[in-house]
Amino acid sequence: MNVLPLYPHDVFGFPTGLLLGTLIGFAFGFVLERAGFGNAKNLAAQFYLTDTRVLKVMFSAIATACAGIGLLSGFGVLDLSLLTVPETFIGPHVVGGLLLGIGFIVSGYCPGTGVVAMASGKWDGLMSIVGVMIGSLLFGFVYGPLEGFYKSGAMGSVTIAQALGLPFPVLAAGVVLMAVGCFLGAEKLETIFAPKANKPVPASQPVVRNRAFAAMGAFAVLGLVTVALPTRVPAETATPLARIGAVELAQKIVASPQDLWILDLRDAKAAPATERIPGTVTLPEGTTAAKFAATLPATRTLVAYAQGDVPTLPEGLRAFPGEVLVLAGGFDAWKGAVLAVPQPPADPTPVLIAEFRTKSALSGYFTGAAAAPPPKLVVKAVAPSAAPKKGGGC
Amino acid sequence: MQPPVERPYWNPYVAGFVLGLVLLTSFLVMGFGLGSSSAATRLAVGTAHLIAPKATEANAYFSQYVGPGKKVLEDWLVFEVLGIFLGGLVGAYSAGRLKSEVIRGEGVSKGHRIAMAVVGGILMGFAARLARGCTSGQALTGGAILSLGSWIFMMCVFAGGYLVAPFVKRDWR
Numbered sequence: 001m002n003v004l005p006l007y008p009h010d011v012f013g014f015p016t017g018l019l020l021g022t023l024i025g026f027a028f029g030f031v032l033e034r035a036g037f038g039n040a041k042n043l044a045a046q047f048y049l050t051d052t053r054v055l056k057v058m059f060s061a062i063a064t065a066c067a068g069i070g071l072l073s074g075f076g077v078l079d080l081s082l083l084t085v086p087e088t089f090i091g092p093h094v095v096g097g098l099l100l101g102i103g104f105i106v107s108g109y110c111p112g113t114g115v116v117a118m119a120s121g122k123w124d125g126l127m128s129i130v131g132v133m134i135g136s137l138l139f140g141f142v143y144g145p146l147e148g149f150y151k152s153g154a155m156g157s158v159t160i161a162q163a164l165g166l167p168f169p170v171l172a173a174g175v176v177l178m179a180v181g182c183f184l185g186a187e188k189l190e191t192i193f194a195p196k197a198n199k200p201v202p203a204s205q206p207v208v209r210n211r212a213f214a215a216m217g218a219f220a221v222l223g224l225v226t227v228a229l230p231t232r233v234p235a236e237t238a239t240p241l242a243r244i245g246a247v248e249l250a251q252k253i254v255a256s257p258q259d260l261w262i263l264d265l266r267d268a269k270a271a272p273a274t275e276r277i278p279g280t281v282t283l284p285e286g287t288t289a290a291k292f293a294a295t296l297p298a299t300r301t302l303v304a305y306a307q308g309d310v311p312t313l314p315e316g317l318r319a320f321p322g323e324v325l326v327l328a329g330g331f332d333a334w335k336g337a338v339l340a341v342p343q344p345p346a347d348p349t350p351v352l353i354a355e356f357r358t359k360s361a362l363s364g365y366f367t368g369a370a371a372a373p374p375p376k377l378v379v380k381a382v383a384p385s386a387a388p389k390k391g392g393g394c
Numbered sequence: 395m396q397p398p399v400e401r402p403y404w405n406p407y408v409a410g411f412v413l414g415l416v417l418l419t420s421f422l423v424m425g426f427g428l429g430s431s432s433a434a435t436r437l438a439v440g441t442a443h444l445i446a447p448k449a450t451e452a453n454a455y456f457s458q459y460v461g462p463g464k465k466v467l468e469d470w471l472v473f474e475v476l477g478i479f480l481g482g483l484v485g486a487y488s489a490g491r492l493k494s495e496v497i498r499g500e501g502v503s504k505g506h507r508i509a510m511a512v513v514g515g516i517l518m519g520f521a522a523r524l525a526r527g528c529t530s531g532q533a534l535t536g537g538a539i540l541s542l543g544s545w546i547f548m549m550c551v552f553a554g555g556y557l558v559a560p561f562v563k564r565d566w567r
Contacts, residue, residue, distance in 0.1 A: 005425035018473045020423055025477020028428055032478070035409035040497040042403075044566040047559035051407045058534060060410020063415040065538035066426075072422070079399030084426035086527060086536040093532075097547040098527025100518050101554020106562055108497065109508075111522060111531040112430035113465045114515070115475060119482030121494045123504075124511040131515015132431060133438035138516065139523035140439070143455035159540040168428065170504070173538055197567075205405050212407035216414075305531030371567020 038120035040108025049193035052186035063179040070169035074226025090153030169223030176220040176332035246337035290316030298322030400490035427535025431522035468486035
């Protein structure tokens with residue numbers, strides 16, 4: 001039974017969210033200061049390998065949070081599907097990353113640490129933030145010609161775990177392992193590069209370090225345990241999804257729309273009203289199809305669809321007590337099978353013509369276009385046929 | 395009142411672990427992670443909107459922040475960054491590090507460092523909008539949720555830094 005994350009589960013509203021945001025930010029800023037990130041020299045040292053504090057703090061934080069997410073989602077208290085995954089745009093991420101790295105070493109800060117430096121009384125920190133503001137405006141001024149590139153290489157919200165087809169906790173354990181490997185390598189590099197620059201080698205503090213490694217490792221191992229647990233058989237493999245074809249659904253909508261709840265699983269912004277199946281339930285503001293499904297009475301059959309196929313049902317739909325069907329092939333299949341004007345069969349047989357008539361009628365019904373006339377049945381000489389002869393009779 | 399005596403920095407791995415817990419908390423509470431640059435963007439766009447409301451609203455990129463019914467500063471990240479500032483302030487004061495100064499290498503002037511900070515900041519502001527986030531929103535947050543693009547971004551940040559570091563060496567010596 002997952003209750004996390006809280007905000008997408010409507011535990012509190014927007015104003016409370018802002019207050020919590022301030023508190024979370026406070027902790028973020030405090031830790032950044034204690035990490036030494038209010039001083040540009042500590043940050044710049046990363047790029048001369050005299051003190052790799054940036055790598056150590058950043059990668060420890062990523063590994064800890066990543067393993068924590070893997071662990072809690074593995075135990076089923078955190079719904080991974082409700083976490084926001086920044087979308088991938090290959091070109092902008094490569095170019096933006098390079099530019100930001102250059103800006104980082106030139107200014108001595110990144111945008112977050114610049115705020116901490118500013119709060120610590122560092123004028124260079126304040127001016128780096130002024131620069132960030134100017135840079136943001138510059139981007140807006142050149143957005144027109146840049147828009148094409150800005151939207152290029154779009155892959156949507158994709159995680160490395162999804163790309164490799166591995167469970168999240170397994171990848172998280174990999175991140176922890178990789179982090180520890182990087183840390184040991186970075187400490188080695190410090191012993192080479194710090195003396196060269198006449199700087200003291202940062203103290204290693206192996207006892208404290210190993211405790212931190214152990215804590216991250218414990219998160220990762222517990223996460224791996226959840227993957228191995230036999231009870232964590234995903235519900236969707238236990239009960240295969242019942243599917244309905246596009247044509248069959250179209251016939252049902254025509255014949256008995258009152259027996260259906262039709263739910264669009266796509267993001268409301270991504271799917272304009274014209275791009276929906278007629279009869280789709282209009283969701284109230286601020287809810288998702290999955291959440292809304294839990295509020296519907298089970299008196300009707302629930303039909304869910306996305307743009308393409310739905311590999312796994314969202315949590316809320318799984319909880320729906322009545323019959324749940326998934327539109328095979330999603331809206332794309334609907335467009336192809338129902339909305340498209342059907343092509344008359346090349347080699348008409350009575351069965352194909354009947355099928356063509358059905359499709360043509362449905363296409364006409366759902367697009368408002370007049371149904372195309374069925375093709376003439378070609379009577380083959382060898383086949384004795386009862387087909388009416390055109391123009392026969394009197 | 396006597397300012398507190400200077401305290402040492404935390405062990406970086408401990409600081410990282412605690413920072414990871416803060417990031418994890420953000421995910422558990424809000425469903426998304428931390429950010430920084432977009433608060434500066436919102437502040438800049440909000441200022442531009444005060445000066446030239448029509449022109450700002452007409453801009454294809456800025457129109458997502460300002461326009462009828464949109465409050466540019468009423469945003470989670472703006473409040474979160476306000477928190478970063480307050481947390482940094484309390485952290486710096488309590489550790490005896492709250493001090494008006496310009497961090498620079500011995501060989502460079504204050505003016506040089508300020509100019510470099512602005513130039514680097516401009517690059518970062520531009521880059522963060524292009525990449526839809528900075529070291530906080532992309533590298534840290536996207537990294538923890540294993541976003542493919544965020545990892546590519548993070549690698550490129552380090553690459554860009556190492557590439558240019560030899561040319562600005564004296565700023566930090």
